[in-house]
Amino acid sequence: MDCLFEILCWNVRGLNDPAKRDAVRVFVASLRVSIICLQETRLNVIDDFLVMQCLGPSFDGYVYLPAIETRGGILLAWNKSLVNIERVSFDSHTVTGEVVPRDNNRWWLTTVYGPQTHEEKIDFLWELAERRSLCPGLWCLLGDFNMILYAEEKNNDRLDRFIMSRFRQFVLEHEVKDLYLQGRRFTWSNEREVPTLSRIDRAMVSVDWDLMHPDAILQALSSSVSDHAPIHHSLSAAFRPKRRFKFESFWLNLEGFDEALREAWVCDPGIVDPFRRLDALFRNAAEYFQAWGERKLGNIKLKIAMANTLILRFDVAQESRRLSQAEAWLRKVLKLVVLGLASLQRTIAR
Known part of the structure; x- marks a missing residue:
């Protein structure tokens, strides 16, 4: 785009x-x-x-x-x-x-x-x-x-x-x-x-x-x-305001969260004012966890769309021929993936 x-x-x-x-x-x-x-x-x-x-x-x-x-x-x-x-x-x-x-x-x-x-x-x-x-x-x-x-x-x-x-x-x-x-x-x-x-x-x-x-x-x-x-x-006129940071509670259960927290909760040691120091800590942590969360889960909507596209291809194919064993297995797995990702997306939305 x-x-x-x-x-x-x-x-x-x-x-x-x-x-x-x-x-x-x-x-x-x-x-x-x-x-x-x-x-x-x-x-x-x-x-x-x-x-x-x-x-x-x-x-x-x-x-x-x-x-x-x-x-x-x-x-x-x-x-x-x-x-x-x-x-x-x-x-x-x-x-x-x-x-x-x-x-x-x-x-x-x-x-x-x-x-x-x-x-x-x-x-x-x-x-x-x-x-x-x-x-x-x-x-x-x-x-x-x-x-x-x-x-x-x-x-x-x-x-x-x-x-x-x-x-x-x-x-x-x-x-x-x-x-x-x-x-x-x-x-x-x-x-x-x-x-x-x-x-x-x-x-x-x-x-x-x-x-x-x-x-x-x-x-x-x-x-x-x-x-x-x-x-x-x-050509790209949609208004997209900068997304505000939101801490997701399910991150606490993801592998590597404790280590990520230690890496995120840092700031310039030269900042001695306690209020400015706390502000810098929160800003750095927000930026770090925003990227960390995306790396862990990726774009859920995109993954769902990709899975559904492949499932549709298999659906169309099986109307004219029998799917191979590998194709049938992958189609079944993709359906489970969509269910899991959709559930996760709903959890995040709540």
């Missing part, structure tokens, strides 16, 4: 202005992201100096799709100390690469800047379908699609229902999930007094990608210096 893995996706509406570059860099610095996908850069050439100006020194890996004159352009950048992107390919409106996190659970990322005209949008959806056929497996695509899926994603009734239908057809045919957007209904405004609002920026993922990242969350942030809201995609 990716640790604190976050992606920023943003249509910045041009990076030609030095003031805009500074604003983007400040915004990026306020987040902890590993990958940045910027659309509509309006730049024909991007070099190391410009990436440094816009994103800071951490993003030492990047590729880009040049703008056509002053239209379009995509910049995909990443922090090499956290992740790498390999096997990069370019299409008319997308940049795709294979993301290689530190845990090596690889997946495909496609960043999108969709076209404006009706005819180009039809070609663009064909282009996406072709790219998907060349990149099987876990897939995440995100960016400014310049189209919507449903009527409620726009605040007026000026809709291209044919394109909406084709977009939904693409989603169904390729079995991608449109991620729920937290906190906002729309991601783009035409910035007029009576604005047109729509959700044209989004992230979609394949089913297997979604299963690998069950804690992922998608948020729309402040549009800041653009008319598009940045999309902040966190």
